[in-house]
Amino acid sequence: MNAPRATPASPLLALPERPRLLVVDDQPINIRALYQMFRTDHEVFATTSGQQALAICQDVAPDLILLDIEMPHMDGLETCRRLKADPATADIPVIFITAQSEPADETRGLNAGAVDFISKPVNPAVVRARVKTHLTLKAQSDLLRSLVFIDGLTGVANRRRFDEALQVEWQRCRRNQLPLTLLMIDIDHFKHYNDRYGHPAGDACLQRVAACLKARLGRAHDLVARYGGEEFACLMPECDLAAGHAKAAELREAVMALAIPHDRSPTAGVITISLGVASRVPDGPDGAAALVQHADAALYTAKHEGRNRVCDVPGESAS
Known part of the structure; x- marks a missing residue:
């Protein structure tokens, strides 16, 4: 039986139609002026x-x-320095708009991490032009960065992106004392699938499973990544163990509903997945690795107990 060939996934991302600007000034009159300047297109x-x-x-x-x-x-x-010191905000460009105008002031601002320095009173045309320039540069930088962090076959995040996101979300959930849930997912008997249908069909299968997982997660801040081979990871901030388990069950059913034929699977006649769930409220700076270990252990249990199922590790992964 033949299966469809894979086509490379496009990593290009749409640029925002209305860029988000944050204006920070202790004088409301200055905020109003900048708001009026940008409210139409931003x-x-x-x-x-x-x-x-x-x-x-x-x-x-x-x-x-x-x-x-x-x-x-x-x-x-100091605000700029703290933004640049935090991995979650370090890439946001900062333009100083200030009453200070001496060269030494500009030097201090640029050394703090700003990309530009505009002295008051401002020329609206100049401010708009500089903002447009730096937004364009950021969009280009984001696009190039996305190419580095996207799996070329499936179009979802790659392992490098997952590792970075895990650390960022662990720290954010730790600060806010919110749960962080991780699903580790393995396509059941995928080697048998490749042996039966061929590697091009295997690539197409990986693409369909990845697209299904991404579509079903739903929330913009959830992340689907290809963890390696036929294994995927789903990172879900602000999601507890019960909600993570429910989402995992939904994903299992959705992949099975794709009805991708797999006549050499001892588990079912179609492609299925096994899922391990772990969830914790981060309680230390270096515990993200333990979350991965717990999810891996839960996945091992799901595979050991017959595959095509969802398991967690009671007592370890509960928050």
């Missing part, structure tokens, strides 16, 4: 303090930040 968020800016960036992920320097409690320079 989604504009605003805050009057550095502390609030850091919190907003964790939730909103702006495409660019317009940041004042002279602010109480935490000035713009």
